[in-house]
Amino acid sequence: MAISLRRRPAPRGRYTPNLWPVWLVAPLVLVLALLVSWGIYQYAYDYFAQAAAEQKPAKQVNVNEVLKATVTALTLTGAVLAGLYAYRKQLLSEGDAHRADASQLADRYTTAAEQLGHEQAAVRLAGVYALARLADDWEEQRQVCIDVLCAYLRMPYDPDPAAPEHRAGEREVRWTIISVIREHLRAPDSPTSWCTYSLDFTGATFDGGDFSHSHFRGTVSFVGATFSSGTVSFVGATFSGNVVNFDHATFSGATVDFVAVTFSGMIGFFGATFGGGSVSFDQATFSGDWVSFRRATFSGGTVSFWAARFGGGLVSFEQATLSGATVDFGEATFSGGTEFVWGPLPRPTVA
Structure with a gap:
């Protein structure tokens, strides 16, 4: 009877060397x-x-x-x-x-996740910092830790303190998560940087937060996100991933600053609703293959593209709806073979 000398396959997740019996x-x-x-x-x-x-x-x-x-x-x-x-x-x-090490890290993950689900805001805050530290120490599961923090922001949230579902201290917890994420996006060369990891804020509600000077180099999704109040800052941020996706996002009262932001790749605001507040793209740079505001709705508030720079690719406002909002393209510049598809918005002067 022939005896196979092949070594036994090591089960997934085991660290024991794959040795013969x-x-x-x-x-x-x-x-x-x-x-x-x-x-x-x-x-x-x-x-x-x-x-x-x-x-x-x-x-x-x-x-x-x-x-x-x-x-x-x-x-x-x-x-x-x-x-x-x-x-x-x-x-x-x-x-x-x-x-x-893996057992210890797994225990830390379990503890941090339990803290995030606690009723007391102070315990939830401790869970945020614990999970962030764990992500720094556990590179193999860093994306999982980031996903948990992003998932927390995607959970249903009513910023109105008088709402029945509102939890005391919830705003501070959410702002802390945003702050922790921002601090890990500001130093791309750091060994604990999160710049190249995926960030999924699909459907999240933002009533403030600071992403200024962050470097988004991975997949970033704000699809269906709601910017309802407060100030959300992306000032000086860089979006250099393949896709920057704000499709169907709702800007309904917040002040959202994309001032001096650099967008590259494919930039999508498809179907976005600008229904109030102020959204500023002043001095922003759009250098991607296409910039799409197709079917966007401008129904209130102010949207400013003052001194924005569009370089190359397609800029589309096709089927956009303008009804009451103020849209400003003052001193915006367009270069590098930029093509335009304009909807009802006032067509700017092309340099």
């Missing part, structure tokens, strides 16, 4: 040791026999010399095998250490 390795090593010993003895015997035959007159083979050479070679071989055994033990020790 001992019951198979032990007899194979014994047989191999005997074969090696016999081979070394035969080689040494032949060597000494040839040397003895070449002498004048020919001499008998000195078996003691053969045995000494064999023992010396086996000793060296044993030293090599001892080194391999020590290496194997080191692998096992490292596996144990990795398992201990």
